[in-house]
Amino acid sequence: MSSTSEFIRVDVNMISCVGIARCGGCLRVCPVGIFEKNGDTPAVVEKNQDECILCELCVQACNPEAITIRKLYEA
Amino acid sequence: MRLLEHESKRILEKYRIPLPVGRLVSPGELLKIDTPVMLKAQIPVGGRGKAGGILEASDAEDAQQKVSLLLQSNLRGYIPKSVYMEEKKTVRQEFFMGVTYDTVAKAPLAIFSPVGGVDIEELAQQQPELVRKEHFTVASRLPVHRAREIVAETGISGKLLLGLSSVLSTIAEVFLDYDATVVEINPLGLMDDGRLIALDCHMEIDDDAVFRHADIAALEKEIGRVEGEKHMSDFERRAAGIDNLDHRGVAGRVIEFDGNLGLIIGGGGASLTAFDAIRSHGGRPANYCEIGGNPSVLKVKELTRLILSKPGVDKIAVIMNVVSNTRVDLVARGIVKGILESGKNPARTIAVFRIPGAWEEEGFKILSKYGIPIQGRTISIDEAARIAAKNSN
Numbered sequence: 001m002s003s004t005s006e007f008i009r010v011d012v013n014m015i016s017c018v019g020i021a022r023c024g025g026c027l028r029v030c031p032v033g034i035f036e037k038n039g040d041t042p043a044v045v046e047k048n049q050d051e052c053i054l055c056e057l058c059v060q061a062c063n064p065e066a067i068t069i070r071k072l073y074e075a
Numbered sequence: 076m077r078l079l080e081h082e083s084k085r086i087l088e089k090y091r092i093p094l095p096v097g098r099l100v101s102p103g104e105l106l107k108i109d110t111p112v113m114l115k116a117q118i119p120v121g122g123r124g125k126a127g128g129i130l131e132a133s134d135a136e137d138a139q140q141k142v143s144l145l146l147q148s149n150l151r152g153y154i155p156k157s158v159y160m161e162e163k164k165t166v167r168q169e170f171f172m173g174v175t176y177d178t179v180a181k182a183p184l185a186i187f188s189p190v191g192g193v194d195i196e197e198l199a200q201q202q203p204e205l206v207r208k209e210h211f212t213v214a215s216r217l218p219v220h221r222a223r224e225i226v227a228e229t230g231i232s233g234k235l236l237l238g239l240s241s242v243l244s245t246i247a248e249v250f251l252d253y254d255a256t257v258v259e260i261n262p263l264g265l266m267d268d269g270r271l272i273a274l275d276c277h278m279e280i281d282d283d284a285v286f287r288h289a290d291i292a293a294l295e296k297e298i299g300r301v302e303g304e305k306h307m308s309d310f311e312r313r314a315a316g317i318d319n320l321d322h323r324g325v326a327g328r329v330i331e332f333d334g335n336l337g338l339i340i341g342g343g344g345a346s347l348t349a350f351d352a353i354r355s356h357g358g359r360p361a362n363y364c365e366i367g368g369n370p371s372v373l374k375v376k377e378l379t380r381l382i383l384s385k386p387g388v389d390k391i392a393v394i395m396n397v398v399s400n401t402r403v404d405l406v407a408r409g410i411v412k413g414i415l416e417s418g419k420n421p422a423r424t425i426a427v428f429r430i431p432g433a434w435e436e437e438g439f440k441i442l443s444k445y446g447i448p449i450q451g452r453t454i455s456i457d458e459a460a461r462i463a464a465k466n467s468n
Binding site for chain 2: 006007032050051053054071073074
């Protein structure tokens with residue numbers, strides 16, 4: 001999938017994700033709007049990924065551990 | 076917000092401080108005067124008299140000509156929009172009195188001098204014994220008996236002491252009531268008949284408190300109240316638009332210059348220091364700017380793009396003091412992204428990147444990836460400015 005981000009890549013594993021109705025932690029805790037609602041599932045807002053402040057609140061809030069954050073400048 | 080003299084005097088009038096009889100003169104108005112008058116250009120800046128902004132006129136024709144002259148003058152960067160005409164007063168003695176806020180002591184400060192009509196900072200330096208200063212608190216204000224102590228210490232006594240201390244106590248009331256940062260009467264004139272009259276007044280209201288005073292807020296909105304010589308350029312307007320993209324931090328307070336080195340520099344004293352240092356090392360800034368308060372990556376990116384879009388600008392210097400609330404990595408992301416989106420090479424475009432502080436390890440990793448030399452906190456702002464000037468010439 002193409003990304004407009006240069007530095008940060010946030011991914012949600014849709015196989016593990018249990019949906020917003022049952023969890024939705026990422027949408028609640030992200031302070032910089034990385035996630036948006038797409039039906040019952042969270043979607044990553046591509047253009048906002050470089051705003052990620054690496055707080056990892058979303059990672060902690062995600063019960064099924066479906067979120068990964070990668071620093072592209074370390075790759 | 077600095078008030079014009081006539082606006083300040085309307086406030087003094089409410090507090091019953093005696094003033095010369097005066098009124099605003101409209102451009103082209105036919106004047107009728109019987110006695111000599113003083114014509115005073117209404118500009119929001121000090122040193123007006125020395126700049127030729129106060130003229131005396133003896134008759135109507137003379138006054139008419141001088142009003143026209145004042146309205147066409149460029150006085151310390153301002154073109155007066157109005158002229159205040161006052162009766163000329165002959166004074167026996169002039170005094171200085173003012174109230175300001177001492178940010179070090181965190182308290183209001185009353186200042187009095189038996190020598191008025193002069194630059195008070197200069198006088199305080201040359202003859203400190205002639206300038207009496209006293210702090211007071213917002214809670215207890217400056218009652219007349221305390222004002223009397225301040226004035227009496229300069230050797231003034233009798234009826235004059237009572238009159239002066241009453242005015243000093245009153246301007247402290249004005250200062251507190253109006254959330255002012257400065258209220259100054261200079262000079263306060265003593266007439267032959269013993270009356271005290273406020274001949275000039277300088278008043279500044281705390282910008283953050285203007286909304287608490289409907290009359291001042293209305294003045295602020297008045298179109299054409301003050302006309303500066305310099306208008307915002309299209310570049311500056313676009314930068315201000317970037318700053319309004321979101322609420323996070325500041326990245327768009329920009330002043331345009333005609334050099335070749337774009338600046339993205341930290342706010343406050345550090346940006347002034349960096350700007351001056353770059354110039355002193357022979358650099359030619361394309362802009363002054365202030366960033367801080369942890370701006371979003373988007374804002375920094377857009378500001379970088381804007382600066383690089385200026386014809387003749389192919390290098391940018393990124394300099395901030397040691398940051399605590401602004402994150403080095405987020406600024407680095409914005410800068411690099413802005414350069415890439417401008418179709419340029421970050422390593423060749425950044426003349427210097429000197430931001431030490433919060434999240435610097437992450438920031439330095441980003442810089443390393445793009446081959447940008449890292450200048451840490453051991454490099455002073457002056458040294459960073461020297462490097463920037465060298466790399467941009």
